[in-house]
Amino acid sequence: xxxxxxxxxxxxxxxxxxxxxxxxxxxxxxxxxxxxxxxxxxxxxxxxxxxxxxxxxxxxxxxxxxxxxxxxxxxxxxxxxxxxxxxxxxxxxxxxxxxxxxxxxxxxxxxxxxxxxxxxxxxxxxxxxxxxxxxxxxxxxxxxxxxxxxxxxxxxxxxxxxxxxxxxxxxxxxxxxxxxxxxxxxxxxxxxxxxxxxxxxxxxxxxxxxxxxxxxxxxxxxxxxxxxxxxxxxxxxxxxxxxxxxxxxxxxxxxxxxxxxxxxxxxxxxxxxxxxxxxxxxxxxxxxxxxxxxxxxxxxxxxxxxxxxxxxxxxxxxxxxxxxxxxxxxxxxxxxxxxxxxxxxxxxxxxxxxxxxxxxxxxxxxxxxxxxxxxxxxxxxxxxxxxxxxxxxxxxxxxxxxxxxxxxxxxxxxxxxxxxxxxxxxxxxxxxxxxxxxxxxxxxx
Amino acid sequence: xxxxxxxxxxxxxxxxxxxxxxxxxxxxxxxxxxxxxxxxxxxxxxxxxxxxxxxxxxxxxxxxxxxxxxxxxxxxxxxxxxxxxxxxxxxxxxxxxxxxxxxx
Numbered sequence: 235x236x237x238x239x240x241x242x243x244x245x246x247x248x249x250x251x252x253x254x255x256x257x258x259x260x261x262x263x264x265x266x267x268x269x270x271x272x273x274x275x276x277x278x279x280x281x282x283x284x285x286x287x288x289x290x291x292x293x294x295x296x297x298x299x300x301x302x303x304x305x306x307x308x309x310x311x312x313x314x315x316x317x318x319x320x321x322x323x324x325x326x327x328x329x330x331x332x333x334x335x336x337x338x339x340x341x342x343x344x345x346x347x348x349x350x351x352x353x354x355x356x357x358x359x360x361x362x363x364x365x366x367x368x369x370x371x372x373x374x375x376x377x378x379x380x381x382x383x384x385x386x387x388x389x390x391x392x393x394x395x396x397x398x399x400x401x402x403x404x405x406x407x408x409x410x411x412x413x414x415x416x417x418x419x420x421x422x423x424x425x426x427x428x429x430x431x432x433x434x435x436x437x438x439x440x441x442x443x444x445x446x447x448x449x450x451x452x453x454x455x456x457x458x459x460x461x462x463x464x465x466x467x468x469x470x471x472x473x474x475x476x477x478x479x480x481x482x483x484x485x486x487x488x489x490x491x492x493x494x495x496x497x498x499x500x501x502x503x504x505x506x507x508x509x510x511x512x513x514x515x516x517x518x519x520x521x522x523x524x525x526x527x528x529x530x531x532x533x534x535x536x537x538x539x540x541x542x543x544x545x546x547x548x549x550x551x552x553x554x555x556x557x558x559x560x561x562x563x564x565x566x567x568x569x570x571x572x573x574x575x576x577x578x579x580x581x582x583x584x585x586x587x588x589x590x591x592x593x594x595x596x597x598x599x600x601x602x603x604x605x606x607x608x609x610x611x612x613x614x615x616x617x618x619x620x621x622x623x624x625x626x627x628x629x630x631x632x633x634x635x636x637x638x639x640x641x642x643x644x645x646x647x648x649x650x651x652x653x654x655x656x657x658x659x660x661x662x663x664x665x666x667x668x669x670x671x672x673x674x675x676x677x678x679x
Numbered sequence: 680x681x682x683x684x685x686x687x688x689x690x691x692x693x694x695x696x697x698x699x700x701x702x703x704x705x706x707x708x709x710x711x712x713x714x715x716x717x718x719x720x721x722x723x724x725x726x727x728x729x730x731x732x733x734x735x736x737x738x739x740x741x742x743x744x745x746x747x748x749x750x751x752x753x754x755x756x757x758x759x760x761x762x763x764x765x766x767x768x769x770x771x772x773x774x775x776x777x778x779x780x781x782x783x
Contacts, residue, residue: 321773327780375722 272442285450288348290623293438304418407663481661493668498563499660517600538583588654702738
């Protein structure tokens, strides 16, 4: 039985009174089990012809210390190295031969190894996935050959000024843990050893911090695999340090005619009720263009700044949530001579919201945009896998899209105003890059 | 058993007759360097590689001077260990795997 939609279509009752489009009923499809050793298994059987399986691990650059910075970055690139069960050559060719793909996605707090393939070949790619996550060998010569890849990765990332600004923002905002860069620092390239990689894996890839998630696969299959293969390292490994917010500023003077600046204050923790309020506030203020080459009519930030300058600019609200902290603020891109006006106008807009200058209509618009964005992100199997995986890691449960939409709806206008107040009164952090001659310092704002 | 004792003695005799132990070399120092051996050498841990380079340097020096080491410094058959063998086996195994895949 194969259906080609991502979710099994709900049975539509043929009642003539149903006019409005309702969100599908709470999905019963996603099954979650938590094994006694802490491993969470989640699966969604949607009878699609392609399966996607991911191993999510609660580790990332925040778990590095100053002596092993960059290990998480190299680990990200090391997914195809030889393992105890298969040589590097065999992993590459084996996965290619069945038409699958193996990829690693890492954030500061989570690493996700995911494979996708046609349903019939799940066993083959699952074997490689388990080999890579549980039994890598990190042979010294392979690790040294991989270090040059770090430079290529960094060069590709640096093409985007946003990446640099966000790294600096985290380094400015936090004292430890979350301040660690996602990309390996230059002085560490070539010095990461196989022992450090082994140590990182041994202390972080433990069962209680992992989740095995599958879309298009039966729960019983996943459970069997997990019980047999994924309980090698028990315990909770090395606990990460608690992120301490400090609020600082880092400026990088380059010759760029465009100034990228981010100003944030401490935001909400993932999963807390405040997080939803901050997300809605983000959309009230404007979180990126919704219409290509449009004029962002619903974005308060863009409208406010447009009154002060006629030069090209872009400004949007910035919001990230981590497991013990968050950042909320604005990200502005402006021409170098105008940076001061743009940033001040943007911050004034947020102050206006904090003083109650937001109507219920604005909040409803923002809620709809947020809901639409969320629901569209889980429409692809990749987005859905990431969503189920991240949630399994954080709480071991799964919130159906309709429940998530309800939570968004339950945010009141007062919550949004409070969130804005928290930003205005909170200690700020700032990162900026470009020609910073006319860019204000934090104490001038 | 008697048969393998004899084989052992023949082996030892041949090792001493080959003569490279008189320069203080081990068997893996004198392997012909084809592509597999070159790749395996790249994978040697640093201390083994440095010892190998030292032995070869010393042997070249002795050969240049038309001398050999005093008898008590000759490499003994029992002490000669095949340090390169695990790496060489791995390299050859990988090459076979690659060829088998490419034939398919």
